[in-house]
Amino acid sequence: MILVTGGAGFIGTNFVLDWIASVGEPVLNLDKLTYAGNLENLASLAGDARHRFVQGDIGDTALVGRLLAENEVRAVVNFAAESHVDRSIHGPAAFVETNVVGTFGLLEAVRAYWGALPAERKSAFRFLHVSTDEVYGSLDAQAPAFTEQHRYEPNSPYSASKAASDHLVRAYHHTYGLPVVTTNCSNNYGPFHFPEKLIPLMIVNALAGKPLPVYGDGQQVRDWLYVGDHCSAIRRVLEAGQLGETYNVGGWNEKPNLEIVRTVCALLDEKRPRVDGKSYAEQIAYVTDRPGHDRRYAIDARKIERELGWKPAETFDTGIRKTVEWYLDHADWVARVQSGAYREWLSTNYGERESA
Ligand code: NAD
Structure with a gap:
């Protein structure tokens, strides 16, 4: 069994669904169910013995230790985090609490569990930490894309807290020999993305006849990767990544935000x-830029391509088309997220739910 943390969030949901469909190995899903956690995303797995859900905090070392031992976990994939940059500007404390202190608590539980494993299981064990390209800071327009050697220069409380978690993971490898791998991925998009993030927000606002808020001049450049491709990269790194290494994951799709919004509109x-x-596009409305807004992120994904043979399956054109179609087909999901009804659903409909 593998432990997936944050498996009720955007990427975690996609990962759990993909994993069970393609690998079939049971998943223990530990998620605190903050506003960003939506168990309804995993409704298709209700009653499936390969998915066990536990509501709890990654920072609860005793809980995590108990879960690891009871379930004989062979690998951990850590998605759990506070993930929204705007929220980190208005309320950074939760970001330090989960992304830094929580990751520390998780690492402590994993270190104790792993240290006590018999030799064969100990050498097969893996801890995969899912991180972001935002830890590298902002790039000038002509600068080469981020490689794994780029120095850390986080600029928002979100990216600083993720950078701190990456450093803790690295330190647990160097100090205690914990078998870790880290992935630093660019912006994801796709199904189940909470409608506070750029692409789903634009789709949802457009259909509701609301303004499409674009920060500043809209020329902030991001690299975009379809979420299913991020999931396949994580599976590949878990399977074949070198211990102690980090792998950049990206789609070679650098695009200014305004172009993204115009593509969605079209x-x-x-x-x-x-x-x-x-x-x-008539609904586009320029709003005051986010404080400290990074101008450009770009990922050089050649290491994971060369060493692990991973490549994205989707181009931006195919991925964005699928994404827009998914939102058009799932108006009920959007409505339940917007009204908050998804939070009631989890307490009444999810038989496998277990509180810690
Ligand atoms: P998300 O906000 O959609 O999901 C986060 C999940 O973690 C939620 O289900 C939430 O309930 C859970 N969670 C939060 N605090 C927790 C805690 N203390 N204990 C247990 N669970 C907790 O985020 P996402 O977009 O799915 O991102 C997942 C991971 O991938 C994050 O670590 C993020 O930094 C990283 N990442 C995201 C992107 C992106 O574009 N979304 C890109 C690169 C890396």
Whole structure:
């Protein structure tokens, strides 16, 4: 069995569904169910013995230790985090609490468990820490993309807290020999993305006839990767990554935010035209830029491609089309997230739920 933390969030949900469909090995899913955790995403697994859900905090070392031992866990994939940059600007404390202190608590539990394993299971054990390209800071327009050697220069409380967690993971390898691997991935998009993030927010606001808020001049550049490709990269690193190494994961899709918004508008124009015949792009509204907004992130993913043979399956064109179609087909999911009804669903409908 593997332990997935944060498996009710955006990427965690996609990972758990992909893992059970493609690998089939049971998953123990530990998630605190903050506002970002939505068990309804995993409704298709209700009653499936290969998915066991526990509501709890990664920082609860005693709980994690008990779960690892009871379930004879062979690997941990750590997605659990506070993940929204804007929220980190308004309330950084939760980011330090989960991303730094929580990761520390998790590492302590894993270290104790791993240290007591018999030799064969000990050498096969893996801890995969999922991180972000934002730890590297901002790039100038012409600068080469981030390699794994790029120095850490986090600029937001979110990226600083993730950088701290990456350093703790690294230190547990160097100091205690814990078998870790870390992935630093660019911006993900795809199904189950909470509608506070750029792409789902634009789809949802466009369809609701609301303004499409674009920060500053909209020329902030990000690399975009379809979430299913991030999941396949994590599976590959878990399987074949070198211990103590980090792997950058990206889609070679550098795009300014404004172009992303215009692409979403064009797809909606095609698939769900506005009743007045105008483009959804008419709804774009420029708003004051985010403080300290990084100008550009770009990922050099050659190491994972060369050493582990991983490549994304989706281009941006195919991935964004799938994503827009998913949101058009899942208006009920969006409505339940927006109304908060998804939070009631988990307490009434999820038979396997277990509170810690
Ligand atoms: P998310 O906010 O959608 O999900 C986070 C999940 O973690 C939620 O289900 C939440 O309930 C859970 N959680 C939060 N605090 C917890 C705690 N203390 N204990 C247990 N569970 C807790 O985030 P996401 O977008 O799915 O990101 C997952 C991971 O991937 C994060 O570590 C993030 O830094 C990293 N990442 C995200 C992106 C991206 O574009 N979304 C890109 C690169 C890396």
